[in-house]
Amino acid sequence: xxxxxxxxxxxxxxxxxxxxxxxxxxxxxxxxxxxxxxxxxxxxxxxxxxxxxxxxxxxxxxxxxxxxxxxxxxxxxxxxxxxxxxxxxxxxxxxxxxxxxxxxxxxxxxxxxxxxxxxxxxxxxxxxxxxxxxxxxxxxxxxxxxxxxxxxxxxxxxxxxxxxxxxxxxxxxxxxxxxxxxxxxxxxxxxxxxxxxxxxxxxxxxxxxxxxxxxxxxxxxxxxxxxxxxxxxxxxxxxxxxxxxxxxxxxxxxxxxxxxxxxxxxxxxxxxxxxxxxxxxxxxxxxxxxxxxxxxxxxxxxxxxxxxxxxxxxxxxxxxxxxxxxxxxxxxxxxxxxxxxxxxxxxxxxxxxxxxxxxxxxxxxxxxxxxxxxxxxxxxxxxxxxxxxxxxxxxxxxxxxxxxxxxxxxxxxxxxxxx
Ligand SMILES: Cc1ncc(COP(=O)(O)O)c(C=O)c1O
Numbered sequence: 001x002x003x004x005x006x007x008x009x010x011x012x013x014x015x016x017x018x019x020x021x022x023x024x025x026x027x028x029x030x031x032x033x034x035x036x037x038x039x040x041x042x043x044x045x046x047x048x049x050x051x052x053x054x055x056x057x058x059x060x061x062x063x064x065x066x067x068x069x070x071x072x073x074x075x076x077x078x079x080x081x082x083x084x085x086x087x088x089x090x091x092x093x094x095x096x097x098x099x100x101x102x103x104x105x106x107x108x109x110x111x112x113x114x115x116x117x118x119x120x121x122x123x124x125x126x127x128x129x130x131x132x133x134x135x136x137x138x139x140x141x142x143x144x145x146x147x148x149x150x151x152x153x154x155x156x157x158x159x160x161x162x163x164x165x166x167x168x169x170x171x172x173x174x175x176x177x178x179x180x181x182x183x184x185x186x187x188x189x190x191x192x193x194x195x196x197x198x199x200x201x202x203x204x205x206x207x208x209x210x211x212x213x214x215x216x217x218x219x220x221x222x223x224x225x226x227x228x229x230x231x232x233x234x235x236x237x238x239x240x241x242x243x244x245x246x247x248x249x250x251x252x253x254x255x256x257x258x259x260x261x262x263x264x265x266x267x268x269x270x271x272x273x274x275x276x277x278x279x280x281x282x283x284x285x286x287x288x289x290x291x292x293x294x295x296x297x298x299x300x301x302x303x304x305x306x307x308x309x310x311x312x313x314x315x316x317x318x319x320x321x322x323x324x325x326x327x328x329x330x331x332x333x334x335x336x337x338x339x340x341x342x343x344x345x346x347x348x349x350x351x352x353x354x355x356x357x358x359x360x361x362x363x364x365x366x367x368x369x370x371x372x373x374x375x376x377x378x379x380x381x382x383x384x385x386x387x388x389x390x391x392x393x394x395x396x397x398x399x400x401x402x403x404x405x406x407x408x409x410x411x412x413x414x415x416x417x418x419x
Pocket of ligand 1: 056231
């Protein structure tokens with residue numbers, strides 16, 4: 001499908017007069033409409049809840065929008081929990097899915113009354129020691145091997161550090177029951193960025209069958225199954241987008257097929273989506289600083305991999321629109337780069353684009369999740385601002401850009417200024 005930015009050149013110019021590039025901008029209307037569609041797709045399940053993966057876009061304004069749409073939050077660290085608390089999430093609005101968990105993180109999750117999702121069998125005793133065993137507790141499952149759908153290998157859980165084997169799940173449930181736990185959850189994340197309507201239904205089938213076996217083996221009451229994240233987005237224009245209504249219906253069918261006959265029709269379905277909730281509703285907006293012509297033609301931006309790491313880290317595709325040149329022919333081949341002293345700091349390689357001039361404004365699409373949040377400070381680069389495009393077309397700065405003072409804030413300069 002053709003990828004169109006959610007801002008025009010005129011809108012971008014107005015915003016840039018207020019907030020200089022580079023910045024990430026989020027489309028409130030798109031975020032809300034998508035969240036409503038997700039809730040509709042799973043409305044057949046009484047206890048359904050989406051726990052937005054905070055790691056994808058840890059901004060309180062975004063979390064508040066999702067909260068208003070009925071979502072909870074999935075946190076993985078102390079500061080994510082703090083952010084959730086500051087936004088007014090508490091108790092069962094929070095899922096705590098962590099691994100290699102520090103004591104303080106576990107204690108904060110317990111104090112907030114979050115659902116705690118244990119990554120390992122040994123965490124039963126760890127949790128008991130540092131915070132006590134709650135009445136409701138979740139365990140993360142890893143089936144091992146490779147995860148395939150039809151002939152396609154989707155991912156390699158056997159190589160993943162997360163989760164427990166089935167026997168460990170049984171042992172953990174028994175141990176937790178002996179220590180007072182009454183209600184149980186199951187969680188698994190088996191493949192990332194799946195652009196297929198089959199991922200969730202396939203995963204649901206695996207977890208629902210596991211739930212029946214766990215109930216039979218331990219007598220535990222399974223109260224929820226968390227399908228976690230992994231529903232992807234069509235980063236490339238030629239990819240077909242996921243259809244969340246089809247996905248929800250696919251999960252419902254597995255539910256009717258497996259859980260209902262086992263007398264487990266009261267199980268709540270949870271999701272922990274990040275990318276699907278936010279990626280398409282974010283753009284990285286950047287200005288062309290330089291062009292360079294050597295063995296290739298380069299376009300140099302004021303954004304770099306420190307603002308969007310995915311292309312450098314995974315070779316990920318992010319579609320690019322040159323604002324105001326949406327209808328111009330894509331007859332120039334460019335490498336679009338940032339200014340890091342790393343040759344992988346390229347947002348696009350050999351990309352066909354309209355002829356670009358210095359000062360042009362580029363939109364990098366689908367940066368709303370795992371975009372800003374993966375930012376870093378290499379080369380002393382500063383994190384960008386984040387802007388919200390409100391439903392009425394106005395904009396709001398929802399995080400200012402870092403300044404050199406922020407960059408230096410963790411130094412104590414005093415010893416260098418001897419009197
Ligand atoms: C535990 C957990 N849940 C949810 C997510 C969100 O995944 P996605 O953004 O692919 O939906 C992640 C991503 O890393 C994760 O680690």
